[in-house]
Amino acid sequence: MEILHMIFIAPFLDMVALPDLFFQGLWDGFVGGTLYALLALGFVLIFKASGVFNFSQPILMVLAALALVSFYEMGINPWISVALVLLLMYALAYGVERVILRNLVNQDGNILFMSTIGLTFVIIGAAQWIFGGVPRSMIHAELGFPVGSSEWPMFGGAVYFEHIDISAVVLASSLIAILAVFFSKTKIGRGLRAVADDHQAALSVGISLNQIWVIVWFVAGIVALVGGLFWGARSDVSFALQIIGLKALPVLIIGGFTSVPGAIIGGLIIGLGEKIFEIYWGPMMGGSVEGWFAYVIALVFLLFKPQGLFGEKIIERV
Amino acid sequence: MKKHIIGAAVALGTLISTVSMSFAEELLVPHLTYRVGPFAANGTMGANAITDYFTMLNERDGGIGGLKVNPEECETGYNAQKGVECYESYRGKNPLMHIPNSTGITLQLLQKAPEDEVPIFTMGYGLSAAAKGETFPWAFNYPASYWSQMTSILSYIDSETGLKGKKIAFLYLDGGYGREPLPLLDKLEPKMGFETVRIPVAFADSQNQGSQWLTIRKEKPDWVIMWGWGVMNITAVKEAAKTRFPLDRFIGNWWSGGHVDVEALGMKAKGYKASNFTPAGRDFPVVQDVIKHVVSKGLTKTEPDMPGKVLYNRSLFMAVVMAEAIIEAQKLTGKANVTGADVRKGFEMIKLDEARLKELGFEGFTPVIGSCADHEGQGSIFVQQWNGKDWEKITDFIPPMTDIVQPLLTEAADTYKSDKPGWKTQNCS
The missing domain is CATH 3.40.50.2300 (Response regulator)
Structure with a gap:
């Protein structure tokens, strides 16, 4: 009886007793969810273009963040540092297309997947060699993003809003919206969808596979930079950031590997779900439940919607 | 041949x-x-x-x-x-x-x-x-040992605010290292009259501790003791400041008190404490x-x-x-x-x-x-305290509670x- 009370009654009583805490949880979950959506978007773009789960997306985020901070530490203006990182991301996209993708066109998806694992370790080694392993501080303040926080008094308590979190939500949402429009309404976007469906068919109608791949990897690099900027601001800029990148996996399972709206909805479900579950049900289970709870949600979706909420239904005729 | x-x-x-x-x-x-x-x-x-x-x-x-x-x-x-x-x-x-x-x-x-x-x-x-x-x-x-260290930290808390009747949140990296003091806390809680709230941080959530700190906010502990490592430390100090938890009531163990854990935060980490046995x-x-x-x-x-x-x-x-x-x-x-x-x-x-x-x-x-x-x-x-620029030693050596730890x-x-x-x-x- 007590256990039923702990599961079905006590958490809701806590929510009512401390509404400010509940709203703080919702806000934190929303911010986290938005950033998860951004992480997932990087995976989605490349999956759409090449049908491969890009294992190197998290390390791209680390590379972008480390490069940004390092350029700045060399005395370069912060916004010129951003431009240099974008240049670096473009060079990387071009290199990946020339060295890896071009040689693996029409190969099995597993081979492409393995190549992204290899790429991950190459980037780790190179980045550590160039930038070293010492954690750095993100330069969000130097870039003009607001720092500090605001309080919203509520029911005798308060909800705290970090200004950098507000910036993260605004910028990440804008980027997601722009990309959603770009890939659904433009010629490149249609080309991307054609490539995702069938490499050979896309080639036969004159779509340049190589060009699409470079564009998509570059855009994934931009997404990685924005993700690295805000996740780096929340803790620090180090190789440990790549762990957070893998949080995109349950988001992708929920939203589907090929859907931009799916990444958004999936991110918010995970962000809000794990936060509220950890605060109100976590202590009952010994805490630290949000890591696996995200996968529980994903598993439930897998059972009922194997392609995710917005994933493309695969029909194979025998 | x-x-x-x-x-x-x-x-x-x-x-x-x-x-x-x-x-x-x-x-x-x-x-x-x-x-x-x-x-x-x-x-x-x-x-x-x-x-x-x-x-x-x-x-x-x-x-x-x-x-x-x-x-x-x-x-x-x-x-x-x-x-x-x-x-x-x-x-x-x-x-x-x-x-x-x-x-x-x-x-x-x-x-x-x-x-x-x-x-x-x-x-x-x-x-x-x-x-x-x-x-x-x-x-x-x-x-x-970690257990000796924990009793020294508890002695310090006792000398600052008293220990009896206090609620202590124990924030730890969820692994062999972080769990190491748990059996000791099980024994000490009833013996010394304090209460602990154990808050594990999964390795994968080291940089994403919002939930843990909302739990701390909910529980309103008198002190937070941290057994953290690596990026978990700096994230925790950031979250503590964000949650408005008083940093002078937040004390890390000797692996949570390096320069690398606070240097990047500067004045934002001012007041945070950690145990140590090797002066900087x-x-x-x-x-x-x-x-x-x-x-x-x-x-x-x-x-x-x-x-x-x-x-x-x-x-x-x-x-x-x-x-x-x-x-x-x-x-x-x-x-x-x-x-x-x-x-x-x-x-x-x-x-x-x-x-x-x-x-x-x-x-x-x-x-x-x-x-x-x-x-x-x-x-x-x-115990050392971060003054915004460097660690400052703020206590003499605090011995462990040998009579409690050794048995x-x-x-x-x-x-x-x-x-x-x-x-x-x-x-x-």
Whole structure:
């Protein structure tokens, strides 16, 4: 009886007793969810273009963040540092297309997947060699993003809003919206969808596979930079950031590997779900439940919607 | 054909004699490192400091007892399986000791040490019960176990606000290292009249601790004690500030109080506290010697501003304890080319008192006095506080609650032994 009370009654009583805490949880979950959506978007773009789960997306985020901070530490203006990182991301996209993708066109998806694992370790080694392993501080303040926080008094308590979190939500949402429009309404976007469906068919109608791949990897690099900027601001800029990148996996399972709206909805479900579950049900289970709870949600979706909420239904005729 | 066989035999003989010569000509001190992976920042500094100290001894003194020291590294990435592989790779090479540099790896190696007769030294980490030398003849965790450290921290809290009736949130990295003090807290809570709220942080959530700190906000503890490592520390301090938790009521253990954990935050981390047993600073004669003989000569991977930082000095201190064990072993056996079994005895004979620490250039560090029965030294800690720019020592040395910890360590050691039939112990009476 007590256990039923702990599961079905006590958490809701806590929510009512401390509404400010509940709203703080919702806000934190929303911010986290938005950033998860951004992480997932990087995976989605490349999956759409090449049908491969890009294992190197998290390390791209680390590379972008480390490069940004390092350029700045060399005395370069912060916004010129951003431009240099974008240049670096473009060079990387071009290199990946020339060295890896071009040689693996029409190969099995597993081979492409393995190549992204290899790429991950190459980037780790190179980045550590160039930038070293010492954690750095993100330069969000130097870039003009607001720092500090605001309080919203509520029911005798308060909800705290970090200004950098507000910036993260605004910028990440804008980027997601722009990309959603770009890939659904433009010629490149249609080309991307054609490539995702069938490499050979896309080639036969004159779509340049190589060009699409470079564009998509570059855009994934931009997404990685924005993700690295805000996740780096929340803790620090180090190789440990790549762990957070893998949080995109349950988001992708929920939203589907090929859907931009799916990444958004999936991110918010995970962000809000794990936060509220950890605060109100976590202590009952010994805490630290949000890591696996995200996968529980994903598993439930897998059972009922194997392609995710917005994933493309695969029909194979025998 | 016969010529070939003779030639091969000569070559093999030469090889064997060369290998034997190499055993005789150096003191092999392998240490497991993690220069890559999520904890690379901390691991790199520790690895550099250990190597730097032995390089300094080689440069300044010609090694130890006339033999050069080879502080060979093996990279684990902080992964227990790789740690075991590293350990196995030193079989037959006469390593004088093993330095796992990870509690997870230590737990794996503890069982192998008695069979291979090579001591394991885990300064400030590892299994607390290894403090009991009779049960763990081959393991040493000078200068204090995690359990001793926890009682020193509780003593400090008691002296500040009193402990009875207080609620303490224990925020810990969810793994072997972070869980290590839990059995102690189970015993101490009813005995000392305080309450704990245990809040684990999964490794994957080290940078994403919003939920944990909302739980802390919900629970309203009087103090937060942290057993964190790597990026978990800096994230926790950031979240504490964000949650408006008073930072002077937030105290980390000695692995949560490095420069790397707060330097990037600057004034935002002002007030945060941590325990320590190795003071920061570049004025110590030993640090100056390392700078003069190693860093200035470019014989290291250490960046020039690293010597003097908390974690760098800690690893220097780790290296001096290792060196003292070798010196004691050489004194005991009367030979320079000692073995792991000799060094084990050397560890038990260590007498790093204040006079010896001063002689070695470590004045102000925690003394380490070893014995057959006591492999932790029951060392004291002090509390340091971040002033926005640097760590400041704010207390004298705080001894552990020996009367409380020692029986619990004995109980834990006995439990460990009872789970391992045929476990090799020693008699210290």
